[in-house]
Amino acid sequence: MKRVLANPLACWGLAITLITLLLALFAPAIAPYDPDAIDVKQILLSPSASHWMGTDGLGRDVFSRMLFGARISLMVGFVAVGIATIIGVLLGAISGYYRGWVDIFIMRLVDVMLSIPTFFLILAVIAFLTPSIWNIMIVIGLTSWMGVTRLVRAEFLSLREREFVLSAKALGAGDLRLIFRHLLPNSLTPIIVSTVLGIASAVLVESGLSFLGLGVQPPQASWGNILTDGKEYIQFAWWLSLFPGLAILFTVLGYNLLGEGLRDALDPRTTN
């Protein structure tokens, strides 16, 4: 932890991610207005003391919508990456521990998944299902586990020959005990790093999908679909497109910085 805090990248990343997380958590307490309250007398007001980020085409307060949008965008990021990490760790562990034909099968599955353009895959699945926040989390999760799988497998392959694993095995530890007590805890660093970086890319993908109208559906606010509304009014109301874009940029930047910082701080190979 001390090494993480000594790393300037990680500090900035931690600060940004904590701020966005707190804003999202306490959105109902912070938001000055109801994010869905339509007020036809207050349409497209530019940013002012009463509406910090202005109002949109239906007179809704953009700042409040941004706060509630943060909840949706971050939740999609966390859940999608959670799904991807669980799948990736399980498959990678099986692959690296048991090797043999299971390993060959899983690695070929990874190759196949990596050769289908991810965004096409996600859109195709969304086209056959209905776009809803749950479907989006599941789809992003199911299409982004390949990196973690490869990582965990590589860690397991190198760890399983190490003395502490061999000695545990010699003492009669079973497969599950070896995997969950010995191998997995020693592979945590790369898993954590890839999880943090994964949140960044999931937030980007979700905002892209919502921007195309195939993600989170209005009236539920997400940064992506606030931006879609903003696109319509870009000539009269710059604030509608500026703020959600900046929010996505900073959030993604935060998770990337945190991820890279953690990698630098925790990986003994890169510190010198």
Added chain:
Amino acid sequence: MMQYILKRVLWMGPLLVGISLISFLIMHLAPGDITTTEASFNPKTSQESIQKLRKLYHLDEPVIVQYGYWLKRMVKLDFGNSFASHQRPVFWQTKDAQGNITKGMIQQAMPITLMINVLSMALIFSVALPLGVISALTHHRASDRAITIFVFIGFAMPGFWLALMLMYWLGVLHNLLPISGLHSLDAERMGLIAWTLDAGKHLLIPVFISALGGLAGISLFVKNGMLDVLHQDYITTARAKGLPENTVIYRHALRNAWLPLITLLGLSIPGLIGGSVIAESLFAIPGMGKLFYDAVLMRDFPVIMGILTIGSALTLVGNLLADIAYAWADPRVRRGVAG
């Protein structure tokens, strides 16, 4: 070398089978079958078009037989006709009884997307390489810091937002660049040079947007590669025997650092192709990404399945080309020293 390439080509077979399986599974994700999805999304769906869909995918047969038909059609690159766009063939042109040729949808869209991707790759390569080298050579100094900041912002930048901002700022506010399509309305009457300039102006922002993510990633990659190589013994040796610094860096270090870049460019193809959806639909460029997006909105299943498969096949071909280029560039593989 030939053996290596042959092995790679043969390897594409099982991958294609895997892709066909996954795309087949996606088709069966829909609750009920895809005809009910089609009907529920599009109340105007006629009984006739539902029958066509059932026939196209052999939905009345057992699942395993359906997959057999799907695989057969994939091998023949036959994806049927579009439902939404006047029954146009999805992939390649067809001739009717009168000898009229109808161009395929992917046939027309693919060259545009390929061109944008080749241009973005060229941009990525020509900008990321020098940025990475400069960053490594001035490690921890001001220019390295500036490049690192650029890299992180490039990584985090939502491309569609930047595209929107540039579109508004350069296109609408200052009227410097066109904001939609591939050619101006009067492009047909232009000479070759004017026509090329016109297309270039239309492509400037889309190419920049689709290159941005890769640009950031690859500069970082070149920088780390260079830093690694610069600490190797043979670099110290080269310096010790009194070679000029430029020779050390460009002939000894860079040539070793940029090799993995070829593989990385190959790996970035699916991202580039997939990323074309946003850039093309925002700028109304009639490539595969826009075609795909429109198909998804219309639930035009034959087009969706066709592009998904062709996009994956393109990725495989791209990876194969990258592998061959790598083998050609790396003397160890070329002369069969390493595996």
